[in-house]
Amino acid sequence: AQSVTQLDSQVPVFEEAPVELRCNYSSSVSVYLFWYVQYPNQGLQLLLKYLSGSTLVKGINGFEAEFNKSQTSFHLRKPSVHISDTAEYFCAVRRSNFGNEKLTFGTGTRLTIIP
């Protein structure tokens, strides 16, 4: 089975500063990786996903993530954050060769933007 770890439960960042939200996964086989964002009292929205190909993945709202197989990481980055980025961010993983396997989610990182 696979697992995913988000080490930072809360990350405060000043507005217009860069941010990195960390995600590490554990799997003995190839994986698909995802980042979702959840605004207060809402469902989850897909930010970006890595399935194959280029290890640098660009998503919506100016976010990007880099898949690092040797470090089993998929950290999410944004060069300059805005107040509207305040939300909870979830990393998720699924083994790529197991067609009907469900996503495994991390415990989430709450990003707070300080004006």
Add this chain to the structure above:
Amino acid sequence: DGGITQSPKYLFRKEGQNVTLSCEQNLNHDAMYWYRQDPGQGLRLIYYSQIVNDFQKGDIAEGYSVSREKKESFPLTVTSAQKNPTAFYLCASSISITGNTIYFGEGSWLTVV
């Protein structure tokens, strides 16, 4: 607009009562899911359905039941056997069980009073 509709948004339940959360999708997706979200624990899968008239238990199915009589509908019943039902419940769907993008509804808050 296509999407997933959950209702009600807020629901209060007395101890010992069963309650049903509605989930409807008009995305023509075969697969549907129910997740429970608790603070600091991320999302945990309760039940999922690959196709009409089929459903499977997820990681925390005890105290819950589902049905999938129509493709677009996947209601979740929280029974009195669920000892700690207060949580945020999320319904989701994907084009198929192997689909790589899962779409979520807006969620339903259930509180036991």
